[in-house]
Amino acid sequence: MSDPINIRALMPGTQITLTDGAVAEIVSNPADGVWVFARYLDSPRDPALVGQEEMIFAQDVVAAAPPK
Known part of the structure; x- marks a missing residue:
């Protein structure tokens, strides 16, 4: 099991992987611990x-990579 992701600490530019395998880049984080706003970079499902x-629900984020 992986360590939990502190969604509040994710900065714009961070790439996130979602439960459906999609990859997105955070564009804004209201730091409420519930949502981030992100732009899809890849979406195998759609x-x-x-x-x-889109607004991405925190529970859908399974991995995060720091901004480049």
């Missing part, structure tokens, strides 16, 4: 999401 910005 390629039409790529480039779209």
Whole structure:
């Protein structure tokens, strides 16, 4: 089991992996511990999401990589 992700600490530019295998980049984080706003970079389930910005629920984030 992986360590929990502190969603409040994720900065814009952080790449996140979601439960469905999608990858997104955080564009804004209200630091409420519930949501982040992110732009999809890859979405195997729905390629039409790529480039779209969406609110992402914290429980859907399974991994995070620091901004480059």
